[in-house]
């Protein structure tokens with residue numbers, strides 16, 4: 001038997017302490033709530049709901065809930081009214097809460113024979129819920145678009161490799177200086193596009209690293225071969241040092257190659273002729289970790305940029321995408337390592353990576 005109805009502001013009609021607690025619980029719930037009996041008549045309502053109805057709580061008592069909802073504008077064919085047979089409803093209930101989108105739900109109490117003994121009607125403002133639903137919908141669409149872009153870019157990379165290969169062949173055969181320059185420009189542009197695609201694919205599909213013992217020194221030597229002529233053409237000095245005791249480091253070779261490419265590219269971008277790039281590997285024996293640094297004598301990083309430097313799409317470069325350092329950090333973190341960037345006391349900056357060797 002539901003007895004805990006109380007007109008707003010009155011406490012003496014409550015029959016016992018349990019009624020009072022139940023009433024207070026109803027009032028404390030930040031939803032509109034009405035309790036109705038087997039005949040659909042309201043036996044209790046909290047002030048959240050009576051305010052929506054614009055009627056005092058005690059005036060609603062004994063009122064047929066369905067009739068009240070219809071009077072408040074819910075159309076007669078609304079699914080909320082098709083729920084007598086025990087089918088409960090949860091869904092939109094516009095226009096009950098005026099300008100706000102509202103949701104309602106009904107829950108029934110059943111007797112031993114399955115007959116309805118009344119139930120609870122709950123109404124809530126669904127603005128947050130709708131915003132959340134819209135955000136999820138948008139995120140799903142973006143995820144699909146991201147996947148499509150990843151597939152498309154993956155396919156684009158194959159013809160690019162072919163073009164690059166033939167351009168490299170052409171470079172060997174050309175003698176005309178201007179034609180050679182054109183080919184160099186094309187190769188550089190291709191490298192940029194390739195790097196962008198690789199970073200994008202890494203972003204779209206980060207994947208767990210496949211760590212295998214790797215000779216870090218050898219990996220860097222291979223990278224330097226690729227950048228040797230660029231460094232020479234730009235008049236940038238290069239130094240490399242490696243700790244003699246460094247053991248093989250368990251790395252995803254391909255992913256770490258991408259890290260080094262991104263860091264070296266950044267360093268080359270900011271270092272002018274006469275400057276120097278230094279790569280070093282140290283072995284932190286007591287921690288069994290490898291420390292790798294890339295140091296340049298470029299322009300350094302401004303105070304404003306420093307906190308945002310690893311954010312995706314943060315870039316100060318006209319042709320930059322702002323994915324390079326973000327991808328580096330993702331990869332390093334997936335290896336259980338750390339990456340930091342700091343300005344040098346004199347000139348330029350240094351990126352430092354530490355990763356566990358085993």
Ligand SMILES: Nc1ncnc2c1ncn2[C@@H]1O[C@H](COP(=O)(O)OP(=O)(O)OP(=O)(O)O)[C@@H](O)[C@H]1O
Nearest residue numbers: 266267270300315316317320321322323324325326
């Ligand atoms: N060695 C560096 N010296 C000075 N600034 C740097 C250095 N490395 C990165 N930055 C700054 O950090 C920003 C982000 O670098 P990040 O590599 O993520 O993107 P990007 O180089 O701009 O574009 P891309 O996605 O093509 O790499 C750069 O735009 C630049 O402002």
Ligand SMILES: [Mg+2]
Nearest residue numbers: 262266324325
């Ligand atoms: Mg970069």
